[in-house]
Amino acid sequence: MSSTKMLSGLRRVVCALALLVCQPWATALAQQAIVTPILTTAENFRDIAGIAASAGGTGFANLTSNFGVMRTGVFYRSNVLELSTADWTTLSSLRIGRDIDLRTPGEISTTPDVVPAGAVYTNINVIGTSTLPTMIPANATLASLLSVGQSGYQTFVTNPVEREGFRTVLLTLAHDPGPDLFHCSMGKDRTGWTAALLESIAGVPSTTIMNDYLASNTYLAATIDAQATALVAAIPELRGVDLTTLLGVDSSYLQAALDQVNTSYGSMYGYLMQGLGLSLEDIYVLRAKMVNYTLLPGQNAFSGNDVSGASFLNTLQNSSLSGHYTAYNYYLQSSVDAGTLGGVQRQVGGQVHADAASYLLRQPRWIDAAIAPYTNSRDLSEGQARMWLSGMGSGFWSQARAGISPSTEHSAGTLIGVAYRPSERASASLGLGYTAGTVESAAATARVNTVMATIGGRYGFSSLETGPYVIGRADGGWVDYQSSRPLGGGLGTASGHTNGALLSGLAGLGDVIRLEPFTFTPQIGIRVTSQTLNRFTESGSEVALGVHGLDNTATNLLLDLEARLDPQQLGTWNITPAVLLRYERYLGNPQVESTGTRYGCAVSQKSAFDSRDLMTAGLGVVAKRNALTLEGRINAVVGDGAGSTGVSGQFSLGYSF
Numbered sequence: 001m002s003s004t005k006m007l008s009g010l011r012r013v014v015c016a017l018a019l020l021v022c023q024p025w026a027t028a029l030a031q032q033a034i035v036t037p038i039l040t041t042a043e044n045f046r047d048i049a050g051i052a053a054s055a056g057g058t059g060f061a062n063l064t065s066n067f068g069v070m071r072t073g074v075f076y077r078s079n080v081l082e083l084s085t086a087d088w089t090t091l092s093s094l095r096i097g098r099d100i101d102l103r104t105p106g107e108i109s110t111t112p113d114v115v116p117a118g119a120v121y122t123n124i125n126v127i128g129t130s131t132l133p134t135m136i137p138a139n140a141t142l143a144s145l146l147s148v149g150q151s152g153y154q155t156f157v158t159n160p161v162e163r164e165g166f167r168t169v170l171l172t173l174a175h176d177p178g179p180d181l182f183h184c185s186m187g188k189d190r191t192g193w194t195a196a197l198l199e200s201i202a203g204v205p206s207t208t209i210m211n212d213y214l215a216s217n218t219y220l221a222a223t224i225d226a227q228a229t230a231l232v233a234a235i236p237e238l239r240g241v242d243l244t245t246l247l248g249v250d251s252s253y254l255q256a257a258l259d260q261v262n263t264s265y266g267s268m269y270g271y272l273m274q275g276l277g278l279s280l281e282d283i284y285v286l287r288a289k290m291v292n293y294t295l296l297p298g299q300n301a302f303s304g305n306d307v308s309g310a311s312f313l314n315t316l317q318n319s320s321l322s323g324h325y326t327a328y329n330y331y332l333q334s335s336v337d338a339g340t341l342g343g344v345q346r347q348v349g350g351q352v353h354a355d356a357a358s359y360l361l362r363q364p365r366w367i368d369a370a371i372a373p374y375t376n377s378r379d380l381s382e383g384q385a386r387m388w389l390s391g392m393g394s395g396f397w398s399q400a401r402a403g404i405s406p407s408t409e410h411s412a413g414t415l416i417g418v419a420y421r422p423s424e425r426a427s428a429s430l431g432l433g434y435t436a437g438t439v440e441s442a443a444a445t446a447r448v449n450t451v452m453a454t455i456g457g458r459y460g461f462s463s464l465e466t467g468p469y470v471i472g473r474a475d476g477g478w479v480d481y482q483s484s485r486p487l488g489g490g491l492g493t494a495s496g497h498t499n500g501a502l503l504s505g506l507a508g509l510g511d512v513i514r515l516e517p518f519t520f521t522p523q524i525g526i527r528v529t530s531q532t533l534n535r536f537t538e539s540g541s542e543v544a545l546g547v548h549g550l551d552n553t554a555t556n557l558l559l560d561l562e563a564r565l566d567p568q569q570l571g572t573w574n575i576t577p578a579v580l581l582r583y584e585r586y587l588g589n590p591q592v593e594s595t596g597t598r599y600g601c602a603v604s605q606k607s608a609f610d611s612r613d614l615m616t617a618g619l620g621v622v623a624k625r626n627a628l629t630l631e632g633r634i635n636a637v638v639g640d641g642a643g644s645t646g647v648s649g650q651f652s653l654g655y656s657f
Helices: 003-016 085-092 105-110 142-158 160-175 190-202 206-214 221-234 251-265 268-275 280-290 305-318 327-338 351-361 363-375
Strands: 068-070 075-078 098-101 120-123 180-183 291-293 385-398 407-420 426-441 444-460 467-486 493-515 518-533 550-565 568-570 573-586 593-598 601-606 613-625 628-639 644-656
Touching (some): 142 160, 142 251, 160 180, 160 280, 180 190, 190 206, 190 251, 190 268, 190 280, 206 251, 268 280, 280 327, 291 305, 305 327, 305 601, 351 407, 351 426, 351 444, 351 467, 351 550, 351 593, 363 385, 363 444, 363 467, 363 493, 363 628, 363 644, 385 628, 407 444, 444 493
Parallel strands (some): 075 180, 098 120, 098 180
Antiparallel strands (some): 385 644, 407 426, 426 444, 444 467, 467 493, 493 518, 518 550, 550 573, 568 573, 573 613, 613 628, 628 644
């Protein structure tokens, strides 16, 4: 060690007796190894995330409360940056954004920093004086040295000037993108207290904080030995005194400050918020910069969509929303403190998008019911046509199950069309309509409006009145989709808008069987439905999603049985009651899944509807008078799986010509 460096070190040590004070970040998904380089000219340089094994630490990033792990490469601590060229090159490779010098102007003038490349130099004189005062007790003893050191640390808590200095340091670290480095002369007192504050904010156990603090004695061992030899030579009265407490650190120093915190403010949070004037938001930003929570509150007990939502919230810890002054950061950190995600894990993933797509896939079944009275044209004469108008409304409910919210669907619409019987054996129908639908789930609402066109035909092998027949129909629609998702937790409301399409095809084979006074019509068919919602990006929230396009196809087996009583005369009207029974079987997975992303983090959600089998029972009455036909019908549906139920009704009128 050079004589210049030795004298400079002795000055720093003697002056420190009075007070003894001296981001793109790495993701810590698990405990990371401490690989901070060793600098020969800044011996106490290290990552505050943990202590290298060679210095008495575990060699891994520290664990924190609430299943947290310290992130490496965020904040570094050091002694004065009196760097060699090799050490300067090494330190510059860490891309440190700011070098925070905690020293007095007098210390800086003696040994100015060699600032790493790309770093902004900032001096925050935490003790507020121009130089460190010299206060060596007369006839120095171990007890007197300890007393001076303890008193110096207590002023970190009691002195308003020093509190303002540490407040400025912490706020600077909170607002910087990082990584940052802070240091004093020896990197053990002022720097040690700053590091202890940061580790306390992070939730590092008190024993680990103390071990990390005392590690300065290991990192600075060679310097302490050399300075002790020189100091005894300069002050013979110190011969025989253990100078480690003078030149290094002692647990009683840090404990004195911690005890003073409790005496003055009741807790570390009291000191941070009342003494230093930090807000809870400031603390949460610092904590998020330093800590990654491997498990969020309750995450390991979730199921269904909740698992995906919680995982999404977890993964966002590694996005630019975390460790900054954002609503997400405040929400997540407050959730960690509260021990609950507050239900946001269920609302954040966008289940309503999956439920809306599922709703669209089931729209053709309501069209079936609306146009059923006009597709057979049995009561039309050859060459006769009928204009018809049908109004319909429906409700459909899927119950909640583990981790998936219940969904509610409502729709109302009008369909207008014409049916025509060109021959004894054939009939055709054409319709155009509009349906307004509302889907609600996981506190969100989606409005699904559809303009539909339908065209179909029926052909009887002998006639339409009796015997076997084939039927076919094609439906096509344009979809306007709008969603609004209140997310809770102060995260705002995510809103989205897109368009899509709905296509459906039906082919079936049936038979008209006359058993007076009834007509039975069994029918078997296959329906294929394709639903598309274009990709869109939500707005209105920091965690609004870029929703991937939803493109789903459902294939259903249909078994129908209609029973009609022969027309009964009631005044001038002919009344025909009818009963419809339907069994519908999904030939694939009935559940729909949606996916969205934010900052490269993906979240998927499944629809509440998950019934492979649906049973429908309908009751209808047809009233006919001359060319006018009126019909009312009500249908009830029950599904298996997620316990889906529904009801629909329609009223229609037709006029033959």
